[in-house]
Amino acid sequence: MAEFIGGEDCLVFTMGSLANLGAIPALVQKREFLLVDEKSHASIVDACTLAKNHGAKILIYRHNDIGDLTEKLTSCGKSSGKLIVTDGVFSMGGDLAPLDKLYDLAKIHQAALYVDDAHGTWVIGNNGRGTAELFNLDQGQIDLTMVTLSKAIPAIGGCIIGKKEVIDYLKLNSRSFIFNLSLPPVMVAIALAALDVIKEEQNLRQTLNANADFMKKEFRRMGFDIGQAAAAIVPVFIRNDQKTIQLADRLGQAGFLADPMIYPAVGKQESLIRLVITAAHSPDDLARAVGVFQKAGKELGIIT
Ligand SMILES: Cc1ncc(COP(=O)(O)O)c(C=O)c1O
Numbered sequence: 001m002a003e004f005i006g007g008e009d010c011l012v013f014t015m016g017s018l019a020n021l022g023a024i025p026a027l028v029q030k031r032e033f034l035l036v037d038e039k040s041h042a043s044i045v046d047a048c049t050l051a052k053n054h055g056a057k058i059l060i061y062r063h064n065d066i067g068d069l070t071e072k073l074t075s076c077g078k079s080s081g082k083l084i085v086t087d088g089v090f091s092m093g094g095d096l097a098p099l100d101k102l103y104d105l106a107k108i109h110q111a112a113l114y115v116d117d118a119h120g121t122w123v124i125g126n127n128g129r130g131t132a133e134l135f136n137l138d139q140g141q142i143d144l145t146m147v148t149l150s151k152a153i154p155a156i157g158g159c160i161i162g163k164k165e166v167i168d169y170l171k172l173n174s175r176s177f178i179f180n181l182s183l184p185p186v187m188v189a190i191a192l193a194a195l196d197v198i199k200e201e202q203n204l205r206q207t208l209n210a211n212a213d214f215m216k217k218e219f220r221r222m223g224f225d226i227g228q229a230a231a232a233i234v235p236v237f238i239r240n241d242q243k244t245i246q247l248a249d250r251l252g253q254a255g256f257l258a259d260p261m262i263y264p265a266v267g268k269q270e271s272l273i274r275l276v277i278t279a280a281h282s283p284d285d286l287a288r289a290v291g292v293f294q295k296a297g298k299e300l301g302i303i304t
Helices: 016-027 042-053 066-076 099-108 164-173 185-200 203-222 241-253 283-299
Strands: 009-013 033-037 057-061 082-087 112-116 144-148 158-162 233-237 259-261 272-276
Touching: 009 016, 009 164, 016 042, 016 082, 016 112, 016 144, 016 158, 016 164, 033 042, 033 066, 042 057, 042 082, 057 066, 066 082, 066 099, 082 099, 099 112, 158 164, 185 203, 203 233, 203 283, 241 259, 241 272, 241 283
Parallel strands: 033 057, 033 082, 082 112, 112 144
Antiparallel strands: 009 158, 144 158, 233 272, 259 272
């Protein structure tokens, strides 16, 4: 895993959320700063609460807003410890963090950069190395990368990849690593087998991205709002809780599992159906889903 992402070592937690909950609070000490994108995953938000409990200072910057982050980094002062934390692909909006700009900013302000790439790894980038690769960052340039074993890899688990001395430190200081069971062997076996498949069958990633691109094109054509979706997570913004649930029900009745996301999973007025496209979806599956969305979308007054 470390070799693939381009770090010196890797620490495996029982879940991705436990990796965030264990690593982030351990990395910032009292009076040090955590600078976090406001749309970061819920487990990052919870990690901030834990960090705050031991005296770290939390600064939430506006979503992907480099100007706001610059101001906040400047306000921390030169000599204080700073960790920037962001999703690579945002779990609800499916949009990307501008990692090239975040990397430059981190260097200028002597901050470390932590990227949760649960939805980017194995999906985007020429070799599937995720959001960092898409933004032409070299292997190892991101200080810490978190990847889950529960998205592209169909197991459970979460990994932190970084420099060996940091990983060694996390082994002794991440409470969710120390006080939780390790992965069941069957999950390790599934993850290792999946890694072999990913290495050997590069065409799977191409199929996945072709499927996702097809759906994005179709949704835009039908007049749905899919925001800045850039990976295989496609949000269909409905911005009305009741209609979101009704649409998910219609999809369910037609045989499609489509998660309705409403407050507090997303902001108020941001309710959406989150589509998770896979390489296993056939052209017929996708066309049928598009048909159900179009019919229900019209009947519910979401599209015209
Ligand atoms: C961006 C992001 N980070 C972390 C997690 C948590 O991973 P896990 O389900 O392995 O706990 C998820 C998804 O659930 C996610 O979408």
